[in-house]
Amino acid sequence: MRENAGGQFLHWFKEADPLKFRLHHYNPPSKGRSRNESNWDPALKFYALEADLPVRNLALAVGVSVDALHRLCIGWHRSHRFWTIPERDADGRVIGVSTRYENGSKKRVSGSKAGLTYAQDWDSGSGPIFLVEGASDTAALMTIGLNVVGRPSNCGGTALLIDLLFEMPIDREIVVVGERDEKPDGKWPGKTGAISTATKLAEGLERPIGWALPPDNAKDSRAWLKAMPQLPRDRLADLFISGLEVKHIQPPVTLSVEPEPRDVLPLEQWRTRMLEARLESLGNHGVYLDRSPTGSGKSHVDFAAIQHLLLHGGAA
Numbered sequence: 608m609r610e611n612a613g614g615q616f617l618h619w620f621k622e623a624d625p626l627k628f629r630l631h632h633y634n635p636p637s638k639g640r641s642r643n644e645s646n647w648d649p650a651l652k653f654y655a656l657e658a659d660l661p662v663r664n665l666a667l668a669v670g671v672s673v674d675a676l677h678r679l680c681i682g683w684h685r686s687h688r689f690w691t692i693p694e695r696d697a698d699g700r701v702i703g704v705s706t707r708y709e710n711g712s713k714k715r716v717s718g719s720k721a722g723l724t725y726a727q728d729w730d731s732g733s734g735p736i737f738l739v740e741g742a743s744d745t746a747a748l749m750t751i752g753l754n755v756v757g758r759p760s761n762c763g764g765t766a767l768l769i770d771l772l773f774e775m776p777i778d779r780e781i782v783v784v785g786e787r788d789e790k791p792d793g794k795w796p797g798k799t800g801a802i803s804t805a806t807k808l809a810e811g812l813e814r815p816i817g818w819a820l821p822p823d824n825a826k827d828s829r830a831w832l833k834a835m836p837q838l839p840r841d842r843l844a845d846l847f848i849s850g851l852e853v854k855h856i857q858p859p860v861t862l863s864v865e866p867e868p869r870d871v872l873p874l875e876q877w878r879t880r881m882l883e884a885r886l887e888s889l890g891n892h893g894v895y896l897d898r899s900p901t902g903s904g905k906s907h908v909d910f911a912a913i914q915h916l917l918l919h920g921g922a923a
């Protein structure tokens with residue numbers, strides 16, 4: 608491989624070892640690109656009008672702090688009598704609203720897209736970041752001062768999480784917390800979803816990702832908090848973290864190609880090498896790749912190759 612002063616490269620495929628070249632496809636994060644153009648602001652303002660007392664009632668019912676629910680912008684629909692939970696993309700924009708009725712049933716408002724549940728200060732501090740399932744588990748860990756983001760389902764929201772966590776420092780642990788919801792037939796959505804999510808995040812973020820089930824055999828993070836005695840929140844946070852048996856999923860191994868030493872050639876000399884490669888390829892099966900930019904001499908070399916063929920009767 609050779610590079611001229613303009614930064615173009617000439618690749619000699621006959622010298623290449625194909626085992627050295629394994630391409631790693633990289634998808635850049637989509638932050639800055641809106642996933643949903645719907646404007647939810649009027650609806651959120653409406654849901655907030657008479658939300659204070661219903662939010663307090665919800666906090667008491669599920670065992671979380673009122674402050675956590677307010678930071679998640681939980682609202683209330685007076686006529687239909689359900690609480691509203693904004694779901695966001697990686698840029699913090701609301702892309703949908705899920706609801707929770709007084710009987711515990713849940714739906715999404717028409718036109719909603721499944722998103723993440725998190726507060727504006729979700730990444731403050733320096734401790735681990737926990738990825739739980741649902742808004743109530745999110746509020747539970749917020750209640751004890753932990754950094755947490757809610758996933759829309761056991762396997763949902765992975766692409767949004769990759770966008771959200773893409774710039775997170777490598778020394779800050781990320782842990783997907785599942786649920787103990789094993790079924791009589793042996794299926795375990797909370798556990799399999801946590802493992803699947805951690806695996807996809809490890810690949811997408813190219814870093815180790817942990818997964819765990821809630822401590823003390825609790826069904827989920829909210830149930831764990833509700834079963835705990837009244838202790839200072841920092842003590843509860845320590846108990847939650849120390850009680851987790853975190854298993855780590857490693858990112859897949861990728862091979863990178865170390866750049867070869869390059870000789871910088873003058874443009875005319877580089878064009879001479881290009882012409883030699885052109886002529887050498889004539890009559891030989893294979894692939895010749897020239898990705899030089901405009902102005903680097905591709906047409907000049909092609910014309911010189913044609914002249915050579917005309918003068919020498921097709922002999923290279």
